[in-house]
Amino acid sequence: MFSDRLQLVAILAAIALLLVVLELVRRRRLLERYALLWLASGIVLLALASWRDGLERLAKLVGIYSPPNALFVVALLFVLALLLHFSAAVSRLADQSKVLAQRLAILEDVVREEAERAPAPARAEATVEDLEAITRR
Amino acid sequence: MHSAYPRLVLVPAYNESATIAGVLANVREQLPEFDVLVVSDGSTDDTSARAREGGARVLRLPFNLGIGGAVQAGFVFARDNGYRLVVQVDADGQHDPAEVRRLIDAMASHPSADMVCGSRFLSKDHRYPAPVSRRTGIHIFAFLLSRLVGQRVTDPTSGFRLYNRRAIELFARDYPHDYPEVEAVLMLHHHRLRMQEVPVRMFERGGGVSSISSGKSAYYMIKVLLALFVGLARARPVVDAGDRAPVAAGHGI
Numbered sequence: 080m081f082s083d084r085l086q087l088v089a090i091l092a093a094i095a096l097l098l099v100v101l102e103l104v105r106r107r108r109l110l111e112r113y114a115l116l117w118l119a120s121g122i123v124l125l126a127l128a129s130w131r132d133g134l135e136r137l138a139k140l141v142g143i144y145s146p147p148n149a150l151f152v153v154a155l156l157f158v159l160a161l162l163l164h165f166s167a168a169v170s171r172l173a174d175q176s177k178v179l180a181q182r183l184a185i186l187e188d189v190v191r192e193e194a195e196r197a198p199a200p201a202r203a204e205a206t207v208e209d210l211e212a213i214t215r216r
Numbered sequence: 217m218h219s220a221y222p223r224l225v226l227v228p229a230y231n232e233s234a235t236i237a238g239v240l241a242n243v244r245e246q247l248p249e250f251d252v253l254v255v256s257d258g259s260t261d262d263t264s265a266r267a268r269e270g271g272a273r274v275l276r277l278p279f280n281l282g283i284g285g286a287v288q289a290g291f292v293f294a295r296d297n298g299y300r301l302v303v304q305v306d307a308d309g310q311h312d313p314a315e316v317r318r319l320i321d322a323m324a325s326h327p328s329a330d331m332v333c334g335s336r337f338l339s340k341d342h343r344y345p346a347p348v349s350r351r352t353g354i355h356i357f358a359f360l361l362s363r364l365v366g367q368r369v370t371d372p373t374s375g376f377r378l379y380n381r382r383a384i385e386l387f388a389r390d391y392p393h394d395y396p397e398v399e400a401v402l403m404l405h406h407h408r409l410r411m412q413e414v415p416v417r418m419f420e421r422g423g424g425v426s427s428i429s430s431g432k433s434a435y436y437m438i439k440v441l442l443a444l445f446v447g448l449a450r451a452r453p454v455v456d457a458g459d460r461a462p463v464a465a466g467h468g469i
Contacts, residue, residue, distance in 0.1 A: 150381055180281055181277070181281075181405065184255070184277045184278070188276075
């Protein structure tokens, strides 16, 4: 059974989810590319919660006796999809930070070599003269 | 660097201050015509300082990337600085720099070889002092890998390796993450590069802690096996020039 009360709760929950996601995007706390899946899940859950007939048909189609359970299944699938999405995102971040660490180490070495090759005092004097010439203008 | 064919000894090191100086002194003595690069993989001790005292150039990774990331940093350095030959030697004293000559000889006599590995299991007279469990693991990898690449591989976990320019360029672009040696053999095969093994002696570690502790060896095995089978099925094993960027800002799925 899908009672009116349960339907109301489901609709409110879906709307709350959508509002929170949209607000996070608006405040730039959530990048659009990560918000898309959340928005999709909010919209689908809202649609199924408000369109009773659709939910019942879906339940019958996949052989779930009670329509509310179909709603849970859909929500669970979205949660799984989000988790997978985040694992992929974390893997990508790990890869990016690896490349950054390697390049940083190589740059640090180059900077060190340059500093050792060019004696500092000569450079400093030149800079002071240059500065004076500029200020005299 | 001044030679027409600049050569590099690549020493990945993670907290090896006890042994690094000795290894570097040995390398200098045995391989005077090589430049030496130590990649300190987020070491928390004075490995970097010791390595610099020992006359090596040092890349200091800001945090621990694991052996794969550290070695790849060395390949990127070698590629960008035009090195023609890289030999990888462990910082713990396991590998004998005098044996690098064998690797070089093997590459000279097999001009098609892009990577030459020192194997501790090829010669019968040297007994490698490793626990049975680890030896068994290595032999399982060796068995699988030999079938996958259609060539006899006896010591796929050996990090005592000589690489030519083609291998350097390949591994600078992509090198496996966590336990890279086994997978690297497979990568090489996918890219139609050749490898060759030569018998070498290996010593017990001079100090420090191995990157593979005994408790983790089961985890290690599972992970490498997964990597092997995934590596087989990977849609696009390595990014080639002009391909989509491997590390992009776009969607993960």
